[in-house]
Amino acid sequence: MFSIRRFLMTTLIALILGSGMLLVWGTYRTLYHEMDEQYDAELVQSGRLMAAFWRDGHPPQPEIAQLEPREHRYQRYFVYQLWRDEELILASSGAPERALLPLDNPEEGGRYRETGGWHAYALPLSGGRWVVVAESDKARRSLVSNTAITLLTPYVLTVPVILLLVWLAIRRGLGPLTRLARSVESRDADNMAPIRQRPVRELAPLTDAINTLLARLVNTLEREKRFTADAAHELRTLLMALRLHADNATELNDPADVAASMTQLRKAVDRAARTVEQLLLLARLDPQSVSAQQHCDAVAVARDCVALVAPLAEQQGQTVTLKAPPQAWLGLPAETADMLMRNLLDNACRYSPPGTDVTVDISEGDGNVRIEISDGGPGLTEEQQRRFSGRFSRGRQDVPGAGLGLSIVERILSIHGGALRFRLRSSERPAAAVLTLPAAGGSR
Incomplete structure (x- = not known):
């Protein structure tokens, strides 16, 4: 059986969860795109900053180059390299020993490429030197995922609360319908009074229809009561007439009077038979189910x-x-x-x-x-x-x-x-x- 409550719950839950999934997916894609552009810009700035220290043609002092601050959890995903004449002369910890992108044909403004899971930027210097800075794609994805989780966790935690509120709202919204059903169900067969309570606006047509039906039932029952009383009176009259003519026929001695009484008796019998026949016809017409397919x-x-x-x-x-x-x-x-x-x-x-x-x-x-x-x-x-x-x-x-x-x-x-x-x-x-x-x- 179709359930309005189940339909509303299913529909609203599907809409809430579906919109939530779209929100998560859209948030993730937007964050990834925006943060990707932001990190690319920072990567270029980091490369240019390092190039500014090395433009004088002297590499950093060994003791300076070997200094490593306390490692941040994302530091291993950011590396740099200093190349001279295709020879790696300086690199950060965790940096690969191969060139992350081709170091030939210097381009104005540097060279950017995504390769091998790295976002790499190379900036040419004088004397065949190249500064290469790179960031792991895994780091970016991790940062985006963590940011998305941080933003969406409150929403995910509130989904059960939202579903509970939806269930309570549906239950409260359908409450007048439940009360109306109980009111009608609790009535006995003789209670045909109209429904007095005024429900919410949406149930007013249903209440009016029930009241109209009750009024029709009252009229039908009253009509049938009158019909039953009239039929009983008519049949009693016919039976009394039959009894009278039968008594006359048995008490009279004159053949002519007896014949007249018998004639009246036959007429009364015919009238009684016709009355019963027509009452049966009316009874057969009372059912509401009428076939529309017969011709x-x-x-x-x-x-x-x-x-x-x-x-x-x-x-x-x-x-x-x-x-x-x-x-x-x-x-x-x-x-x-x-x-x-x-x-x-x-x-x-x-x-x-x-x-x-x-x-x-x-x-x-x-x-x-x-x-x-x-x-x-x-x-x-x-x-x-x-x-x-x-x-x-x-x-x-x-x-x-x-x-x-x-x-x-x-x-x-x-x-x-x-x-x-x-x-x-x-x-x-x-x-x-x-x-x-x-x-x-x-x-x-």
């Missing part, structure tokens, strides 16, 4: 729905007609499309006057599939649509049903992003329910 042919689904409502339409002397292209692909499952069309078709047949026509017209355009179900009824106004889309709301009490049809339709449309509008009847056009649903992408 169906709206024309094929419409044919099946027309065939299912045909017996009901025939009982009322109605004609159901389908007008559609060969195919029209919807971006939702066939079962869901069947719920939509069957509920709207069923309402159209039940609430239209006997002897009228019900037409299903399917068309495509602008990435959508348009399904228009027109009938001979008056249609629904916006206020009636809002009222009847509630659960257990029916247009007429004398029409069998549980009042769940439009609730199912509205629920499906809220999941899949479709739209439903009702058109009132006019002199030019019949009343209609117009569905707009997303078409399936790609060719079929």
